Amino acid sequence: MKHIRNFSIIAHIDHGKSTLADRLIQYTGVVDARNFQDQILDNMDIERERGITIKSQAIALPYRAADGRDYTLNLIDTPGHVDFTYEVSRSLASCEGVLLLVDAAQGVQAQTLANLYLALENDLAIIPVINKIDLPSADIERVKAQIDSELGLDPETAILCSAKEGTGIESILEAVVRQIPPPVGDPESPLAALIFDAKYDAFRGTVIHCRLFAGTLKAGDVIRFHYNDATYRVEEVGRFRLQREKADALRAGDVGYIIAGVKTVSDVRTGDTITHEDRPCAAPLPGFKEIKPVVFASIYPIASDDYEDLAVSLEKYKLNDGSFVYEKDSSAALGQGFRCGFLGLLHLDVVQERLEREYDLSIILSVPSVRYRFIMKDGASGWVDNPMHYPDPLSIIKSEEPFIRAVMMLPDRYLGTVMKLCMEKRGVNSQMNYLSPGRVELTYEMPLAEVIYDFYDRFKSVTQGYGSFDYDLIDYRESNLVLLDILVNGEKVDALSQIVHRERARARGVQACDRLKDEIPRQMFKIAIQGAIGGEIISRSTISAFRKDVTAKCYGGDISRKRKLLEKQKKGKKRMKMIGNVSIPQSAFLAVLKSDTD
Amino acid sequence: MNSENLPGLYLHIPFCRGKCAYCGFYSRTDLSLIPDFLKSLRAEMTLYREAFSRIDTVYLGGGTPSILGASHLEVILDAVRRQFVIADDAEITVELNPGDLTARALRTLRALGVNRLTLGCQSFDDAVLAFLGRRHSAGQCRDAILAVRAAGFDDLGLDLIYGLPAPGGDPGTAFRGWLASLQTALSFQPEHLSCYQLTLEADTPLAATLALSPLSLPDDDLSARYFLTTSERLEAAGYRHYEVSNFACDDDHRARHNRKYWDHTPYLGLGPSAHSFDGTRRWWNPRDFDAWVGALRDGMRPIAGEEILTLDQLRLEALFLGLRTREGIDMEAYRKRYGFDLCAERGDKIAQLAAAGLVRADGYRFSPTRRGLVCADFLARFLS
Numbered sequence: 001m002k003h004i005r006n007f008s009i010i011a012h013i014d015h016g017k018s019t020l021a022d023r024l025i026q027y028t029g030v031v032d033a034r035n036f037q038d039q040i041l042d043n044m045d046i047e048r049e050r051g052i053t054i055k056s057q058a059i060a061l062p063y064r065a066a067d068g069r070d071y072t073l074n075l076i077d078t079p080g081h082v083d084f085t086y087e088v089s090r091s092l093a094s095c096e097g098v099l100l101l102v103d104a105a106q107g108v109q110a111q112t113l114a115n116l117y118l119a120l121e122n123d124l125a126i127i128p129v130i131n132k133i134d135l136p137s138a139d140i141e142r143v144k145a146q147i148d149s150e151l152g153l154d155p156e157t158a159i160l161c162s163a164k165e166g167t168g169i170e171s172i173l174e175a176v177v178r179q180i181p182p183p184v185g186d187p188e189s190p191l192a193a194l195i196f197d198a199k200y201d202a203f204r205g206t207v208i209h210c211r212l213f214a215g216t217l218k219a220g221d222v223i224r225f226h227y228n229d230a231t232y233r234v235e236e237v238g239r240f241r242l243q244r245e246k247a248d249a250l251r252a253g254d255v256g257y258i259i260a261g262v263k264t265v266s267d268v269r270t271g272d273t274i275t276h277e278d279r280p281c282a283a284p285l286p287g288f289k290e291i292k293p294v295v296f297a298s299i300y301p302i303a304s305d306d307y308e309d310l311a312v313s314l315e316k317y318k319l320n321d322g323s324f325v326y327e328k329d330s331s332a333a334l335g336q337g338f339r340c341g342f343l344g345l346l347h348l349d350v351v352q353e354r355l356e357r358e359y360d361l362s363i364i365l366s367v368p369s370v371r372y373r374f375i376m377k378d379g380a381s382g383w384v385d386n387p388m389h390y391p392d393p394l395s396i397i398k399s400e401e402p403f404i405r406a407v408m409m410l411p412d413r414y415l416g417t418v419m420k421l422c423m424e425k426r427g428v429n430s431q432m433n434y435l436s437p438g439r440v441e442l443t444y445e446m447p448l449a450e451v452i453y454d455f456y457d458r459f460k461s462v463t464q465g466y467g468s469f470d471y472d473l474i475d476y477r478e479s480n481l482v483l484l485d486i487l488v489n490g491e492k493v494d495a496l497s498q499i500v501h502r503e504r505a506r507a508r509g510v511q512a513c514d515r516l517k518d519e520i521p522r523q524m525f526k527i528a529i530q531g532a533i534g535g536e537i538i539s540r541s542t543i544s545a546f547r548k549d550v551t552a553k554c555y556g557g558d559i560s561r562k563r564k565l566l567e568k569q570k571k572g573k574k575r576m577k578m579i580g581n582v583s584i585p586q587s588a589f590l591a592v593l594k595s596d597t598d
Numbered sequence: 599m600n601s602e603n604l605p606g607l608y609l610h611i612p613f614c615r616g617k618c619a620y621c622g623f624y625s626r627t628d629l630s631l632i633p634d635f636l637k638s639l640r641a642e643m644t645l646y647r648e649a650f651s652r653i654d655t656v657y658l659g660g661g662t663p664s665i666l667g668a669s670h671l672e673v674i675l676d677a678v679r680r681q682f683v684i685a686d687d688a689e690i691t692v693e694l695n696p697g698d699l700t701a702r703a704l705r706t707l708r709a710l711g712v713n714r715l716t717l718g719c720q721s722f723d724d725a726v727l728a729f730l731g732r733r734h735s736a737g738q739c740r741d742a743i744l745a746v747r748a749a750g751f752d753d754l755g756l757d758l759i760y761g762l763p764a765p766g767g768d769p770g771t772a773f774r775g776w777l778a779s780l781q782t783a784l785s786f787q788p789e790h791l792s793c794y795q796l797t798l799e800a801d802t803p804l805a806a807t808l809a810l811s812p813l814s815l816p817d818d819d820l821s822a823r824y825f826l827t828t829s830e831r832l833e834a835a836g837y838r839h840y841e842v843s844n845f846a847c848d849d850d851h852r853a854r855h856n857r858k859y860w861d862h863t864p865y866l867g868l869g870p871s872a873h874s875f876d877g878t879r880r881w882w883n884p885r886d887f888d889a890w891v892g893a894l895r896d897g898m899r900p901i902a903g904e905e906i907l908t909l910d911q912l913r914l915e916a917l918f919l920g921l922r923t924r925e926g927i928d929m930e931a932y933r934k935r936y937g938f939d940l941c942a943e944r945g946d947k948i949a950q951l952a953a954a955g956l957v958r959a960d961g962y963r964f965s966p967t968r969r970g971l972v973c974a975d976f977l978a979r980f981l982s
Contacts, residue, residue, distance in 0.1 A: 547822030551842075566975075567911075
């Protein structure tokens with residue numbers, strides 16, 4: 001155990017976490033340069049394309065240190081987006097230390113700080129690393145000053161590195177060995193293993209990723225999940241190389257996997273404790289939290305014949321994503337579908353993309369919503385996350401919506417515009433804190449519904465990319481809500497309805513009509529788009545009929561070209577939903593929430 | 599029109615004195631290549647003489663066929679007659695440029711059996727011709743038309759272009775200018791008119807110029823106005839708007855060769871970049887003079903690419919090509935030929951289009967109205 005180190009890399013998005021992970025893997029020779037594919041740990045296409053890690057990954061790096069001894073360094077990669085903060089915290093709970101990566105040009109950002117707090121909560125050793133020192137815009141002294149003043153860490157311990165060019169890698173590995181304590185825990189005690197992730201394997205079922213804090217686990221043992229008391233017989237245990245590597249046993253201090261005939265990933269809860277059925281540990285490991293979706297939207301197949309395919313695909317998808325929930329739903333405008341819950345909008349985007357890409361489905365998502373609480377005249381109260389189930393307004397006594405605490409870090413020259421944005425988003429109780437001359441930490445309490453869609457994009461744009469943002473859900477607060485409906489040629493499209501704050505309703509109605517005008521292509525007749533509250537029309541836009549849509553020439557060689565274009569457009573047509581006699585593109589449903597200032 | 603549906607023959611003459619700013623067709627300006635071209639073209643004919651033995655239309659296009667001297671044209675048409683059996687009543691068309699017409703060449707063409715000429719006037723406005731990079735004047739257009747008539751040709755088509763960017767930003771002036779050109783064209787009573795809206799072809803000087811210029815092509819609404827007004831004016835003058843860009847003084851003067859492209863009749867295209875079709879397979883020659891000559895020197899068919907159309911593809915083509923013609927689609931004939939019953943499968947959609955005034959449905963036939971023709975691409979997308 002003395003020769004094991006369990007660590008994570010934490011960083012603000014784009015500070016180079018995956019690239020550094022790649023260099024560490026390369027340096028320790030787990031994979032030779034020939035077979036090297038950039039960002040090995042991000043093994044989903046979407047992760048690689050977006051440069052965001054969505055799932056946790058683990059890998060054991062063999063390393064002979066300067067002291068001549070051989071070490072196993074377990075690197076646990078963590079998701080890099082605020083939607084997945086809880087997953088990050090559980091991955092960190094599996095470690096004794098972290099590399100806190102800071103971009104030499106951008107310096108400390110909101111997620112750097114949020115991740116630092118998570119590491120401190122878990123009592124981890126923290127090694128600051130300044131990455132991207134090769135950049136012309138790198139300003140190492142400034143970043144060191146921020147590490148001192150904003151993170152409260154000793155800047156002289158910071159390791160300078162360029163993951164891209166491979167400099168500083170050895171110093172980092174040495175620091176991991178020397179500064180991160182080896183795991184402690186008694187292999188003879190009752191088993192206590194922390195689940196930090198789970199993946200689905202088509203042949204083996206769920207593969208549980210875990211960290212053993214006490215005890216020993218081997219194939220044939222019967223284990224019990226603390227959360228639901230479910231028991232399973234262990235088929236295989238092992239450690240992570242690039243692939244899974246079977247082992248005789250996992251012992252206290254180890255990071256590894258368990259295969260135990262668990263059918264779906266959702267049978268496993270990240271953060272739960274695994275122990276032995278016959279000799280359980282006295283108490284579960286601390287910090288378990290059941291994660292709940294915060295953003296909801298319905299998914300419908302564009303062609304109603306595809307409903308069964310969608311049902312099967314969601315079931316398959318769910319096998320691999322324990323935080324995704326769904327149930328049956330139906331819409332007057334869009335037919336049979338499913339109401340789904342997501343951890344955030346990135347999660348929603350990822351699910352949508354994977355359904356389309358991996359399962360070849362054309363789907364429509366309704367306008368995303370948060371979950372509201374209504375207290376009715378008869379004393380009953382209920383949760384509503386679907387505008388279609390908005391209660392009768394006359395019977396509502398009180399409505400409540402979820403609030404978040406948003407923490408933003410930005411150069412103070414953007415303070416004015418950001419505060420204006422936050423006010424526009426109904427932000428309250430602001431606090432401001434100068435971190436260092438010129439840099440401000442700004443805190444606001446805001447309704448989640450206001451932040452959900454385009455807040456982050458607009459924040460990025462008004463701060464020209466220099467601002468960073470992180471948030472926590474705090475509580476539910478009373479709010480004056482109304483249901484905003486959208487009518488297309490007089491027909492209500494329930495999937496476009498939104499629950500909005502009364503004072504913002506008119507502006508949101510105008511915005512929705514304008515966005516739909518941009519998104520819906522001209523058709524053979526005039527289309528009227530209206531926003532309505534109750535029976536009252538509050539906004540309107542009109543799409544005039546198209547006038548000309550024909551190519552002038554069509555002779556010998558033009559015919560194939562023209563046909564190919566039509567074939568392509570036919571595929572695009574599949575992404576349009578007919579509502580009445582109007583075709584509405586898939587993009588329109590998400591666009592209504594976006595303001596036109598971007 | 600021709601119950602046998604004999605194939606047509608297209609010959610691409612890949613030479614021009616200079617490149618026009620808007621044109622995306624393949625051509626070379628080095629006229630010293632002409633002897634090589636003639637030799638290779640004859641070689642190419644022999645490679646296809648068996649597959650396409652009988653033909654009933656011949657079309658010399660380009661490029662600029664009229665750049666060839668009388669003797670060259672004679673060589674080509676002689677070879678065609680020797681290699682292929684040409685129907686007695688065949689339509690034999692040559693595209694001419696107003697700038698390089700001589701009475702002698704016209705006499706030769708007559709003698710060689712050419713019975714239809716199309717003249718690339720494009721406009722009767724010198725400013726427009728200069729903008730397009732044409733090397734002839736409006737005066738030369740007039741002279742050429744008179745010369746053609748004097749030589750005894752009674753089937754003359756004029757090609758015209760509309761929808762240029764409005765200089766000085768006044769679309770009204772450009773629009774009136776177009777109507778004036780159209781009026782001039784009508785005064786010569788051509789049997790056929792092709793009125794093309796200017797389209798930006800990739801990699802043309804015009805596309806490059808416009809990308810950097812504040813000038814822009816007419817928007818959809820103005821384009822529609824050009825299209826509809828042109829159609830109304832010409833129909834009022836007795837022409838039939840039989841295809842998106844084509845008008846004929848009567849049904850017999852519709853272009854028989856072009857029609858083959860639109861109804862899946864086989865056609866053989868010879869010369870660089872020419873396309874051919876045999877009923878299910880479409881193939882095309884290289885857009886490269888040397889590659890084309892090289893293959894023929896080696897005794898090979900100079901094919902750069904091909905596709906074999908699936909039934910779905912044939913159906914789609916027949917749909918969008920049919921919807922580009924005023925005759926529209928005979929659903930019974932379509933069902934027999936392509937095994938798809940539009941009436942049963944798309945009846946409700948056709949009814950929607952009819953209700954919107956875009957098509958006229960009449961028994962088994964449905965055909966685009968004038969407003970339907972201007973959005974024929976939409977009609978095809980909607981019904982596909």
